[in-house]
Every structure is written in structure tokens, then in C-alpha cells.
Amino acid sequence: SRNPVWVTVNEPVAYIMHEVRQNDTDADQMLDRVARVHNEIYDYIHTVQPKALVTSNVGYVAGAEAQVNGPLMERIGDKLDFIGVDYYFGYEPPKANTVNMPDGSVAPPAGMWDLPIRPEGIYYALQHYSKMFPGKPLWVVENGMPTDNGKPRADGYTRSDHLRDTVYWLQRAKADGMNLIGYNYWSLTDNYEWGSFAPRFGLYSVDVQTDPSLTRKPTDAVDTYRQIITAGGVPSGYEPVRFPSDCKLVDPPASCENPVTVPTAVPTS
Numbered sequence: 001s002r003n004p005v006w007v008t009v010n011e012p013v014a015y016i017m018h019e020v021r022q023n024d025t026d027a028d029q030m031l032d033r034v035a036r037v038h039n040e041i042y043d044y045i046h047t048v049q050p051k052a053l054v055t056s057n058v059g060y061v062a063g064a065e066a067q068v069n070g071p072l073m074e075r076i077g078d079k080l081d082f083i084g085v086d087y088y089f090g091y092e093p094p095k096a097n098t099v100n101m102p103d104g105s106v107a108p109p110a111g112m113w114d115l116p117i118r119p120e121g122i123y124y125a126l127q128h129y130s131k132m133f134p135g136k137p138l139w140v141v142e143n144g145m146p147t148d149n150g151k152p153r154a155d156g157y158t159r160s161d162h163l164r165d166t167v168y169w170l171q172r173a174k175a176d177g178m179n180l181i182g183y184n185y186w187s188l189t190d191n192y193e194w195g196s197f198a199p200r201f202g203l204y205s206v207d208v209q210t211d212p213s214l215t216r217k218p219t220d221a222v223d224t225y226r227q228i229i230t231a232g233g234v235p236s237g238y239e240p241v242r243f244p245s246d247c248k249l250v251d252p253p254a255s256c257e258n259p260v261t262v263p264t265a266v267p268t269s
Contacts, residue, residue: 011059035075042079057084063091086142090118112146119165124251142186159221161241
């Protein structure tokens with residue numbers, strides 16, 4: 001009776017990659033089986049709820065999306081009522097996000113908060129799938145910005161800045177003809193995953209380890225979210241806090257072949 005929107009398998013390729021690393025699973029076999037699972041669930045849901053909206057959302061990988069999620073989309077593309085996209089990070093060359101150690105080795109990023117935040121990259125993610133599936137609805141199922149235990153980011157970029165900048169690029173995508181029908185912020189509250197309590201994604205912060213009451217503490221982005229919802233977007237004339245990065249660091253080759261720049265005014269949605 002609530003007419004829900006359905007996601008059959010969340011980020012299936014990420015699921016497969018974890019299984020391969022942890023359990024030495026056969027990646028090709030698992031891909032075929034996960035695709036079959038989605039397709040069969042899709043058919044069942046439409047038998048019960050003919051007008052349902054069903055997807056299996058992809059965790060977008062800038063600079064390698066065709067290689068990473070392309071084989072999956074070839075297997076399930078005919079059974080997607082909309083393209084669900086999870087977008088978080090831009091692209092960086094392999095050695096750009098490491099730290100030189102005294103012994104000459106390199107250390108990986110300390111956490112998700114050290115991965116490259118490129119808000120304009122969401123435009124290319126939507127462009128990628130609007131070209132692959134012309135006219136099919138697009139929905140950003142997940143998007144947000146991690147911080148280290150809620151501490152301010154070293155670069156000074158706030159959750160509020162990131163939210164406004166992201167919505168700016170969503171409005172640009174719609175103005176350029178991409179059939180964007182939805183956007184979900186990830187997440188409403190700190191949700192804790194990936195085996196760690198450190199990465200924080202919530203509009204509301206929750207100190208699950210130290211606060212038995214699990215009090216929700218609003219971040220700076222809560223009022224920003226309300227303002228955006230009330231106004232239906234960021235205002236005309238908004239200029240992103242974080243301007244587009246070097247195209248090689250966003251989503252190559254697309255971001256270099258057809259770069260988008262910041263105009264003097266943002267199109268309204």
C-alpha cells in the first residue's frame with residue numbers, strides 16, 4: 001500500500017569484490033549469479049506490484065566505471081526501472097593518495113575522509129548513465145561526505161559546503177537534459193559500517209560508543225538541507241565553494257574530453 005521504491009542488491013560489485021578478497025570467491029561466477037538474482041527479483045516484484053520502481057544501485061567508480069560496473073549493467077540493464085547511482089569520490093592516480101614513510105614505503109589513506117572529494121564528479125556519473133541508457137530515469141541513491149569521527153576536515157570543506165556544491169551540479173545535470181528524478185543524502189544519521197566507528201556520514205551525528213541515549217546532534221548541513229528543500233535547490237547565481245578540479249582528477253577521460261565549467265549563474269530546477 002505504500003508503493004515503495006525497491007533496491008534488489010545494494011552495490012553488487014562492491015559485494016562481489018569483498019567476497020573475492022575475503023573468501024576467494026570466483027568473481028565471474030558470482031557476478032552471473034548476482035545478476036540472475038536481481039533479474040528474478042525484478043520479475044517477481046513486478047508480478048506483485050506492476051508499477052513498481054526497481055533498481056540495483058551501482059557504487060560509481062570514477063575513471064573506471066565502464067570496467068568495474070559495466071559487466072553488471074550488461075546483464076541487468078533491461079530490468080532496471082531507473083539507474084540508481086551511489087557517488088562519493090573522484091579519481092586520483094594510484095600514487096597521489098599515499099604518504100611517503102621513513103623506510104621508503106608508502107602508506108594508504110588513513111581513512112575514507114582522505115579520499116578525493118570532487119563534487120562536480122556527480123555530473124559525470126549521471127552523464128555516463130544518461131548516455132548508456134538514453135532517457136531512462138536517474139536517481140542518486142547515495143551521496144555524502146565522510147569525516148573522521150565528526151572532526152572538521154583538514155581542508156576546511158564542510159558538510160554544508162559539500163551539500164550545496166553537490167546540489168549545484170545536480171541542477172546543472174538536469175538543466176543539460178539528464179533525466180534526474182531523485183536524490184538521497186547518505187545518511188540521515190551516522191550509520192557506522194566497514195568495520196569502523198570512525199567514518200561519519202550523517203546529517204545528524206550520533207556517538208554510539210559513548211552516548212547510551214544515542215542523541216542526534218545536528219551538523220551544519222541540517223539547516224542547509226532544510227533551506228535547499230524549501231527553495232527547491234540552490235539559488236540562481238550560486239558559485240560552488242569548491243570549483244572544478246583538474247580534469248585528470250575528476251572522472252577521466254570524460255571529464256577531460258568534455259569538461260564542464262562554472263557559469264555565472266546556476267540554472268534553476
